[in-house]
Amino acid sequence: MDALAALWDGAFGSSYAFWSATLVRATPLLLLGLSVALAFRAGVLNIGAEGQLAVGAIAASAVALTWAGAPRPLLVPLMAGAGAGAGAVWAGIAAVLRRRFGVLEVISTLMLNFVAAALLSWVVRGPLQEPTHIYPQSPTFAATAHWPFLLPGQRLHLGFAVGLIAALVAWHWLAHRAAGLRVRLVGAGPRASASAGGVDVARTTFGVFLVSGALAGLAGASEVGGVTWALYEGLSPGLGYTAIAVALLARLDPRGVIASAVLFGALDAGAAAMQRDAGVPSVAVQVLVAGIVLAVLAMTQLRTARAAARTGPDEAAA
Amino acid sequence: MSADEALALEDVRHTFGRTRALDGASCRLRRGTVHALLGENGAGKSTLMKVAFGMLSPDAGTLRIAGTPTRLRSSRDAIARGIGMVHQHFMLVPALTVAENVALGGRGRFDPAQTSARIATLGERTGLVLDPRARVADLSVGEQQRLEIVKALAHDARILILDEPTAVLPAAEADELLRWLRRFADEGNAVMLITHKLREAFRIADDVTVMRRGRTVRTGTRTELDEGEVVRALVGEMDVPTPPARRSVREDAPIVLALEGATVVDPTGVTRLHPTSLTVRAGEVLGVLGVEGAGQHALLRLLAGRLAPTAGRVMRPPIVGFIPEDRLEDALIPDLPLTDNLLLADAGRLTGRVDHAAARHETAEILRTADVRAAGPDARAATLSGGNQQKFVVARENRRATAALVAENPTRGLDLRAAASVLAGITTDEAMQERAIVVHSADIDEVLAVATRVVVCFAGVVREVPWPADRSDRTPFTRAMTGAA
Numbered sequence: 001m002d003a004l005a006a007l008w009d010g011a012f013g014s015s016y017a018f019w020s021a022t023l024v025r026a027t028p029l030l031l032l033g034l035s036v037a038l039a040f041r042a043g044v045l046n047i048g049a050e051g052q053l054a055v056g057a058i059a060a061s062a063v064a065l066t067w068a069g070a071p072r073p074l075l076v077p078l079m080a081g082a083g084a085g086a087g088a089v090w091a092g093i094a095a096v097l098r099r100r101f102g103v104l105e106v107i108s109t110l111m112l113n114f115v116a117a118a119l120l121s122w123v124v125r126g127p128l129q130e131p132t133h134i135y136p137q138s139p140t141f142a143a144t145a146h147w148p149f150l151l152p153g154q155r156l157h158l159g160f161a162v163g164l165i166a167a168l169v170a171w172h173w174l175a176h177r178a179a180g181l182r183v184r185l186v187g188a189g190p191r192a193s194a195s196a197g198g199v200d201v202a203r204t205t206f207g208v209f210l211v212s213g214a215l216a217g218l219a220g221a222s223e224v225g226g227v228t229w230a231l232y233e234g235l236s237p238g239l240g241y242t243a244i245a246v247a248l249l250a251r252l253d254p255r256g257v258i259a260s261a262v263l264f265g266a267l268d269a270g271a272a273a274m275q276r277d278a279g280v281p282s283v284a285v286q287v288l289v290a291g292i293v294l295a296v297l298a299m300t301q302l303r304t305a306r307a308a309a310r311t312g313p314d315e316a317a318a
Numbered sequence: 319m320s321a322d323e324a325l326a327l328e329d330v331r332h333t334f335g336r337t338r339a340l341d342g343a344s345c346r347l348r349r350g351t352v353h354a355l356l357g358e359n360g361a362g363k364s365t366l367m368k369v370a371f372g373m374l375s376p377d378a379g380t381l382r383i384a385g386t387p388t389r390l391r392s393s394r395d396a397i398a399r400g401i402g403m404v405h406q407h408f409m410l411v412p413a414l415t416v417a418e419n420v421a422l423g424g425r426g427r428f429d430p431a432q433t434s435a436r437i438a439t440l441g442e443r444t445g446l447v448l449d450p451r452a453r454v455a456d457l458s459v460g461e462q463q464r465l466e467i468v469k470a471l472a473h474d475a476r477i478l479i480l481d482e483p484t485a486v487l488p489a490a491e492a493d494e495l496l497r498w499l500r501r502f503a504d505e506g507n508a509v510m511l512i513t514h515k516l517r518e519a520f521r522i523a524d525d526v527t528v529m530r531r532g533r534t535v536r537t538g539t540r541t542e543l544d545e546g547e548v549v550r551a552l553v554g555e556m557d558v559p560t561p562p563a564r565r566s567v568r569e570d571a572p573i574v575l576a577l578e579g580a581t582v583v584d585p586t587g588v589t590r591l592h593p594t595s596l597t598v599r600a601g602e603v604l605g606v607l608g609v610e611g612a613g614q615h616a617l618l619r620l621l622a623g624r625l626a627p628t629a630g631r632v633m634r635p636p637i638v639g640f641i642p643e644d645r646l647e648d649a650l651i652p653d654l655p656l657t658d659n660l661l662l663a664d665a666g667r668l669t670g671r672v673d674h675a676a677a678r679h680e681t682a683e684i685l686r687t688a689d690v691r692a693a694g695p696d697a698r699a700a701t702l703s704g705g706n707q708q709k710f711v712v713a714r715e716n717r718r719a720t721a722a723l724v725a726e727n728p729t730r731g732l733d734l735r736a737a738a739s740v741l742a743g744i745t746t747d748e749a750m751q752e753r754a755i756v757v758h759s760a761d762i763d764e765v766l767a768v769a770t771r772v773v774v775c776f777a778g779v780v781r782e783v784p785w786p787a788d789r790s791d792r793t794p795f796t797r798a799m800t801g802a803a
Contacts, residue, residue: 175674176671176674177670177671177672178665178668178669178670178672180672182665182666184654185651188654189650189653189662191647191648192647192648193651193662195647196642196648196649196650196662197664197666198667
């Protein structure tokens with residue numbers, strides 16, 4: 001009981017817990033969850049959000065450290081753009097490999113995650129290392145590179161607003177725009193999209209792949225600009241993989257990603273508090289999270305199976 | 319019961335959710351006979367046979383095997399009692415070899431040499447020859463079907479149930495299969511043939527059972543029943559639509575579709591279509607005949623703008639309606655609602671905002687005017703029966719294609735009534751009179767009934783075959799299809 005109380009208090013117990021812990025932790029999951037949801041909707045199995053986040057963080061940090069003297073209204077958007085661009089390029093490698101050589105993106109994006117992790121650990125020991133050359137991390141960014149907070153006295157930063165807007169735009173785009181329709185069609189039936197609809201399937205999936213990478217890269221920029229103000233190796237404790245669970249729990253609906261990212265953020269914030277206050281290891285929460293995702297997936301499957309049973313074999317087969 | 323009874327089902331009932339799939343279905347299969355089970359799509363034929371094969375456990379009714387009342391708990395039980403079933407959608411593992419597929423479902427150790435020997439012996443005895451080491455993915459559809467039969471025979475099946483076996487075969491192979499089934503039955507075995515081809519049933523079967531809406535409405539020997547009576551039993555009180563009439567074409571009608579030396583070479587270097595030139599005028603219905611793989615696949619896709627020629631030119635209007643033969647892969651997205659499937663047709667051209675309200679309205683209108691039975695515009699395409707899916711596709715393409723329409727096997731897998739209504743939708747619809755239409759079907763009679771002009775594909779060469787003096791004479795067309803001069 002104490003543990004659950006601590007979990008609740010850590011996530012929702014105070015306005016600080018909610019605005020400065022839960023939502024701050026939800027921010028990268030929101031952007032990364034969108035990245036995964038969009039890709040999966042188009043049938044692109046991009047599991048490289050982790051690596052795209054890392055290169056996004058590197059690019060944004062390089063911009064922040066290089067142009068530290070630039071005014072904040074200019075520097076922050078530049079960091080965001082650099083992060084998104086780097087994420088898109090990183091995803092673009094896998095996208096080109098798929099389009100040109102038919103390399104499965106499940107493999108290429110996963111491999112690129114390891115390459116990005118190695119790149120990050122080299123960068124923080126090399127070109128972007130702090131001046132004393134002792135710690136494997138970058139110097140702290142100048143105040144001009146700090147992303148603005150949204151509320152006085154709270155750590156909630158611009159990244160969350162960007163994520164919210166991105167989620168609503170993505171939803172509108174999928175539901176109401178022609179390009180979004182193509183993405184949904186291609187994801188659900190690539191052959192029919194090409195044959196009956198004349199949709200350029202390769203081009204559509206390529207575009208989604210880049211957008212997905214850009215969102216993950218943006219998450220990297222938002223983490224270094226809004227939370228850590230420096231680049232270091234342990235930046236992401238597997239956020240890019242958690243994001244897959246976030247997206248699946250939301251059943252790949254961008255609006256659902258908002259709720260599911262906040263839930264995962266709350267569990268993460270609560271888990272830290274639980275470990276601190278009740279001495280329960282935070283892995284207990286990870287077990288809970290895994291349980292939730294499995295339950296949701298099982299329920300989805302069950303619904304599909306029931307619907308199939310209702311229809312009957314003659315109709316299903318015909 | 320009588321000594322020659324192989325399999326009998328009596329008063330079988332079964333419901334799926336709220337749908338009553340079987341509502342008093344009965345059927346008696348005699349040893350040494352071929353029994354045709356006729357019925358329209360959704361009549362419950364497949365469901366009844368799944369009960370006989372132990373895949374479904376009925377809510378009520380009895381099953382007798384060789385006169386003994388039996389309860390089957392699974393298809394494994396059915397196989398153990400000498401029943402084999404060849405499903406419409408094959409139950410094979412494409413990545414495995416023929417021998418491995420035959421051994422699947424057996425018990426104990428897999429001995430490739432022993433299994434291969436068994437396949438060879440079966441091949442000698444029955445004439446169903448297969449290479450045990452061939453990968454199933456590399457087999458033709460006909461060979462895969464042969465493998466399904468061999469699988470059943472390897473388990474000593476004396477009763478064979480086949481679900482629409484000829485639907486997937488070219489005419490010559492279908493004939494061969496039917497002859498083989500006849501011989502198999504003559505050896506003292508029994509064959510249950512699910513079909514909706516009346517002609518096939520009357521050609522091969524000793525007994526015929528007709529099902530409608532989950533009930534057995536007629537059963538008897540072939541000699542007892544006459545065709546007209548069976549047709550009435552099949553479709554119920556309603557009349558079967560008559561085949562659409564051939565139209566007359568004005569000589570000076572504008573040319574809508576044209577090929578000039580168009581050639582198709584596939585990526586592996588095989589020439590699918592040799593240089594072809596032809597024209598289709600407004601109001602014409604060009605019938606295309608050809609056995610599987612004769613080049614009509616490429617020809618139709620060229621005309622529909624779904625394939626670019628390797629050489630030569632294609633002239634066509636910007637939008638050509640296309641009804642591909644594989645509707646669940648190429649025409650519809652089963653998981654999406656009908657409204658999205660309507661939008662699908664123009665998805666490549668749409669820009670800006672999508673007007674879902676208008677699309678939904680248009681979908682509802684199609685459901686009404688084309689008599690598509692569906693829960694509504696939000697129903698997933700997969701929830702419709704095959705006939706209704708096809709009517710939806712035809713109506714969708716008809717609305718868009720104001721100048722030209724290409725249809726490939728548009729009646730595949732449809733029952734009599736659905737097929738007639740689909741054909742009528744393509745060729746005799748008022749609005750279609752001014753369009754150029756190209757129709758291919760594996761059923762020659764279907765093409766000859768609607769076409770104003772006929773071309774025949776053979777080995778990638780397209781040749782026009784003029785109408786014989788007696789228009790009901792099929793020989794010039796069948797000769798051209800087999801390559802005879």
